[in-house]
Amino acid sequence: MKPEKPYRKRILSFKYAFKGVGYAFKSQPNMRIHGIVFALVLAAGFYFGISFADWLVILLVSAMVFSMEILNTAAEFFLDKYYPDYSENTGKIKDMTAGAVLVAAVFAAIAGLIIFIPEIIALL
16 A cells, blocks of 8 residues: 555645535525625726735635635535524524624625725726
């Protein structure tokens, strides 16, 4: 038996992580909406030539939204599989994880408005 290559597990961990992100995009309509909005924000950022600091903010808040959406999806799948009968607690958990996505998305939108409103006003 050959010894296992030392980086095989690391490479596989990335493979599984990308698989999870891909599954979230394929199965979750809200994830696709976040993706479309992100693409529009990227296009606007290039069009307006936003600063390096603004790019960092855009990337950080976008990562936060995508991460929260993935965690929300994972929590819902877990609860549906292991607690298929509705209970008040599972409902609260689902509501709170959805709320985490909402909070992230609202703050991302606020950051986007702070960055892009002055750029749009300058065009007028």
